[in-house]
Amino acid sequence: MRQKKMSKIVGQVPGTLIHIGDKKIDKSLISLIGYNENAFEEKKIVSTEELSTQLRNKNNLWINIEGISDTDLISEVGKIFNLHPLMLEDIVNTAQRPKFEDFGDYIYVVLKMIYFDTQKKEIQAEQVSLVLGENYCITFQEQEGDIFNPIRDRLKNNKGRIRKLGVDYLTYSFMDAVVDNYFIILERLGDHIEGMESELISEPDTKTLSSIYSLKRDAVFLRRSVWPLREVVSALERNDSKLIKKTTFVYLRDVYDHTIQVIDTIETFRDMLSGMLDIYLSSVSNRMNEVMKVLTIIATIFIPLTFVAGVYGMNFKNMPELNSPWGYPVVLGIMAVIFTGMVFYFKKKKWI
Numbered sequence: 001m002r003q004k005k006m007s008k009i010v011g012q013v014p015g016t017l018i019h020i021g022d023k024k025i026d027k028s029l030i031s032l033i034g035y036n037e038n039a040f041e042e043k044k045i046v047s048t049e050e051l052s053t054q055l056r057n058k059n060n061l062w063i064n065i066e067g068i069s070d071t072d073l074i075s076e077v078g079k080i081f082n083l084h085p086l087m088l089e090d091i092v093n094t095a096q097r098p099k100f101e102d103f104g105d106y107i108y109v110v111l112k113m114i115y116f117d118t119q120k121k122e123i124q125a126e127q128v129s130l131v132l133g134e135n136y137c138i139t140f141q142e143q144e145g146d147i148f149n150p151i152r153d154r155l156k157n158n159k160g161r162i163r164k165l166g167v168d169y170l171t172y173s174f175m176d177a178v179v180d181n182y183f184i185i186l187e188r189l190g191d192h193i194e195g196m197e198s199e200l201i202s203e204p205d206t207k208t209l210s211s212i213y214s215l216k217r218d219a220v221f222l223r224r225s226v227w228p229l230r231e232v233v234s235a236l237e238r239n240d241s242k243l244i245k246k247t248t249f250v251y252l253r254d255v256y257d258h259t260i261q262v263i264d265t266i267e268t269f270r271d272m273l274s275g276m277l278d279i280y281l282s283s284v285s286n287r288m289n290e291v292m293k294v295l296t297i298i299a300t301i302f303i304p305l306t307f308v309a310g311v312y313g314m315n316f317k318n319m320p321e322l323n324s325p326w327g328y329p330v331v332l333g334i335m336a337v338i339f340t341g342m343v344f345y346f347k348k349k350k351w352i
Contacts, residue, residue: 016089017071017074017075017085017088017089017092018071018089018092018093019068019069019071019092019093019094020092020093020094020095021093021094021095021127021142022094022142023069024067024069024126024142024143025066025067025069025142025143025144026067027067027070028065028066028067028068028069028070028073029044029065029066029067029144030044030045030046030051030063030064030065030066031043031044031045031063031064031066032044032045032051032054032061032062032063032064033061033062033064033152033155034054034059034060034061035059035060035062035155035163036059036060036163037163037164039059040155040156040158040163041059042152042156045063048073048076048077048080051063051077051080052080055080055136058135059135060135060136060166060167060170061135061136061137061167062136062137062139062155062167062170063077063136063137063138063139064138064139064141064148065077065138065139065140065141066141066142066143066144066146067141067142067143067144068091068092068094068129068140068141068142069092071092074088074091074092074140075088077138081106081131081133081136081138082105083103083106083131084103087101087103087108087131090108090110090129091129091140094126094127094142096110096127097110097224097228098110098111098112098225098226098228098229098231098232099228099231099232100231100232100235100236100239102239102241105133105134106131106132106133106134106243107130107131107132107171107236107239107241107243107244108129108130108131108132109129109130109131109132109171109175109232109236110127110128110129110130110232111127111128111129111130111174111175111178111229111232112125112126112127112128112178112225112226112229113125113126113127113128113141113146113147113178113181114126114181114182114185114222114225114226115181115185116185116188122214122218123185123189123218123221123222125221125225126141126142126143127142128140128141128174128178130171130174130175132167132168132171132243132244133167133243134243135166135167136167137167137170137171137174139174147177147178147181148174148177150177151170151173151174151177154173165245165247165248166245166248168243168244168245168248169245169247169248169251172248172251172252172255175233175252175255176251176254176255176258179229179255179258179259179262180258182222182226182262183258183262185222186222186262186265186266186269189215189218189219189222189269190265190269192211192215193215193269193272193273193276196208196211196212196215196276197276199211200212200276200279200280200283204280204283204284208280209277209280212273212276212277212280213277215269215273216270216273216274216277219266219269219270219273220270222266223263223266223267223270226259226262226263226266227263229259230256230259230260230263233252233255233256233259234256236252237249237252237253237256293351293352297346297351297352300342301339301342301343304338304342305335305338305339308331308334308335308338309335312331
């Protein structure tokens with residue numbers, strides 16, 4: 001089920017940390033990357049105490065936390081960075097829609113990372129929370145292994161501008177990676193729709209209808225996950241926070257353009273699927289009409305033949321044709337003429 005159960009938080013004190021969603025990793029993992037233009041250091045963090053000591057590092061920091069079901073750990077991280085309890089509550093509640101909040105000393109962004117679950121054979125979403133501070137960016141993910149590995153490699157190998165610019169550019173890179181991954185999902189969805197169109201034209205059946213409805217659900221799910229992101233990126237562009245440098249705004253506009261492109265593609269797919277559903281219903285209706293047409297023609301042809309056979313099947317004693325040696329072939333000939341004449345008439349009318 002993609003719908004999260006929200007009944008756990010009903011009646012709770014605001015700021016109470018209750019994990020909402022599936023537990024996708026048994027133990028939370030913390031990794032830290034410290035970097036600047038000339039240096040790079042990556043290490044695994046085994047405790048929040050060790051994390052707290054690492055904050056003395058004057059380099060730019062990327063703290064990556066995989067697994068958010070451990071609410072005690074999330075609470076400890078919140079105390080270290082002085083994060084608002086309501087924000088921590090949103091981090092562990094994976095039913096959040098994409099959004100942006102400015103808390104002054106830090107900025108909070110929620111994204112939906114979309115991926116295809118090969119076991120369940122359906123599109124799934126993972127909530128990714130970003131916290132941008134003065135010299136740090138914290139990423140909260142539901143599970144281990146992600147699409148941020150290319151960013152990690154760019155930091156390690158000093159590719160591009162990522163180590164020359166600040167953590168605001170790093171945060172942009174995370175958002176850009178999430179949005180770019182949408183295109184991969186859309187490509188897969190587009191291939192399925194294209195294959196469905198071919199099947200719809202050749203031989204549609206109930207399996208085709210089920211596939212269309214499944215694709216429609218995926219399109220609606222994608223729209224619900226991606227549509228609010230446009231507001232998030234737009235709000236970041238308009239934001240005057242000192243945490244985002246002016247040089248980063250041009251990159252945020254690029255993410256905004258990609259987001260609009262993704263939304264337009266999703267809307268196009270939704271229209272195509274609605275049209276495919278109409279085509280399927282029309283195709284089924286036409287096939288039914290063809291069947292009824294054939295049955296009607298057969299019934300119409302056999303009505304006069306049945307009448308003739310019924311008349312000569314009464315076996316009255318004084319029927320003169322009964323004693324005629326040509327009576328049987330004459331009646332069969334009349335029936336054949338009626339049959340041929342009706343078939344010719346139907347073809348002339350282009351009913352068959």
